[in-house]
Amino acid sequence: MWTIGFIGLGVMGAPMADNLVKAGFDVAGHTRRAGGTDRLVAAGGRHADSIADAVRGADVVITMLPDSPDVESVLLGPEGAIRHAAPGTLIIDMSTVAPRTAQRVATAAGAASMQALDAPVSGGERGAIEAVLSIMVGGAAVAFERARPVFEALGTTVVHVGPAGAGQLVKAANQLVVGGTIELVAEAIVLLEASGVDPAPALRVLGGGLAGSTVLDRKGDAMLNRRFEPGFRVDLHHKDLGIVLDAARAAKVAMPVGELVAQLVEAVRDAGYGDLDHGVLLRGVEQLSGRNR
Known part of the structure; x- marks a missing residue:
């Protein structure tokens, strides 16, 4: 089963990461909040000290962050995930951000020989806990099919809605x-x-x-x-x-x-x-x- 680097363990991200562990994925989590990975570690996941640590050896990198500047910093910044992840990594941003941010991420991922999907969710904290989220996915169809096992561990309505930015x-x-x-x-x-x-x-x-x-x-x-x-x-x-x-x-x-x-x-x-x-x-x-x- 894949290794997943999960960045952003807040109200939504924490239960989502838990559900990925339950589904059998090896999950390394990173968050800025002190003690923010304790819940994931208790569920069987791993603590990552930094973004670089979270994405090291990951097949998939998932971000669940508050806003566009956060996503751009974590994925596109000088110490960001795209800089440290290996070619071939699948980047899935599940935050809710501006469509243009999703398009920038997709372009940067492609230039680094990676695939990227924007996959925001609906269903709230309860939906995240119960793994019944609705997931709307933008990006290449081949990347969507590759990511399907991840999405199916998190939600019950998973739809590919178009190219990069369409999910947003x-x-x-x-x-x-x-x-x-x-x-x-x-x-x-x-x-x-x-x-x-x-x-x-x-x-x-x-x-x-x-x-x-x-x-x-x-x-x-x-x-x-x-x-x-x-x-x-x-x-x-x-x-x-x-x-x-x-x-x-x-x-x-x-x-x-x-x-x-x-x-x-x-x-x-x-x-x-x-x-x-x-x-x-x-x-x-x-x-x-x-x-x-």
Whole structure:
């Protein structure tokens, strides 16, 4: 079984690396956070002191990082993975970054006789833990087929969506839909409560009809009970919606609802909720409605 260098062991990366170990891969993990590899080592993986250490001898290098500058530093920098990995290594960036970043990585990997895929995921922390992520993959079809065993250890919906950068564009569309849906669920909850209707049974009914969605299933109960422990932080969704709007401008596409959702996410971030789950959009609706708790 392959050796995998996994860089970025945060909320998403840590359970993903665990699942790769469970699937039989030899995983060496590296992260900037002190003690960040302890969980992986306990699961049977290995600690890597540096990026170079993580990619040494690796067949596959996976990155799961917060933003484009992080990915560019870790993969393209002077001490980056592409500089230290061997020719033939498969680079898989599973972060959510700008499509142009994915294209830069693919170009640099190709120049170093490596293959690269952009493979962002959807499903949140729960999806990562349960290995049921949706994975949207951009890059060459032959590289996608090579990576399939890795993806199948992490998710249940794995689709090759096009050339380099296409995975990131599909993820941008995903984040647009997710953000808009969370905002509408928040508005529905506040409306029901303000009207004297118990929202718990109401959401059960909504979930069984056309309004039903994975967002409603996974976020509804936590939003009802005002539990906003971060499964996916507002700060990250704010970043993702910036990618959405940049892509829309580049494609000359109007995005009136997307622009509004981005403003609402920015508002709750500015209110100090950036480290909380994006379900905290509910707080923004409450504040706009004068119903602060």
